[in-house]
Amino acid sequence: MSTSPERLAIAMTIAGHDPSGGAGIVADLRTFEELGIYGVAVATSITYQNSVGVNGRFDLFPDLVIGQLDALLQDRVPSAFKVGMLGRTDTVAAVAKILAEHHSRPVVLDPVLRSSSGEPLIEEGGLEAIERMLPVVTVVTPNKDELTELCGFEVFDVADVKAAALMLVKKGAKAVLVTGVKSKKGSKAESSDVLLVGDKYHVYSGPWVEDLSVHGTGCVLSSAIAAFLATGRDVRTSVSMARNFTLAAMKNSIKPGEGPPFASPRGGRQRRPKDYYSFVTPSPGV
């Protein structure tokens, strides 16, 4: 017997396509699936990339993005949205306009500006358009570099991050989660994530891992937050559960190519982990 549509929690990702599956809509859908949420995906850009880096991208025209979005929304409004790479400035504005019409549903925004290997993933002027989108956003999840670009000043420590996060709340975001802030506790380096909800700060700290480069962590984190929000949990609970989920995805990362490893939404729950690695090139015709 099929589940009735009313009882099925649906999360929608609106983001770029990374054909290597490490980030973008593929990583988002894997995250939703792992968390028991039915995922639907609107592609905004086709990137040409592998685990080593990005060779190029073709940002879809806004009509193509809105066409996908409208078709899905005519059928069913999802319980939560995750927005990632948008590519074109006019796409940012068009998506923001539609999200404003569904303001009772939570929106998680990962303000993707660049790939982890440094290539731009939004056209010039996109940053300002993303800022204008903040009033429709429930949680925005910049890393330290994205925060610096969004607030216009360099952030170094937790105190700077708190001030910058407050600026984003003043611009309309209901909550801000900043990840990967390096700080010191005694002689040890720590990595802190700072969450600001309304006027309350929450700081999550753990050991700093040097040269930790895992592709797709921002995508997994933001889609996990959207998945938990889709089940009706509040922002603080959703962020806390999504952080744990993402840490497990990083700890159990997989390495499908020559570049850095990918966060694995399946985490330590791989059913038959050896299958990934025991694969031997099949002979032709087999």
Ligand code: PLP
């Ligand atoms: N979204 C897409 C479509 C991407 O291609 C990338 C990076 O290449 C990202 C998001 C950001 O990925 P990361 O979390 O590794 O910075």
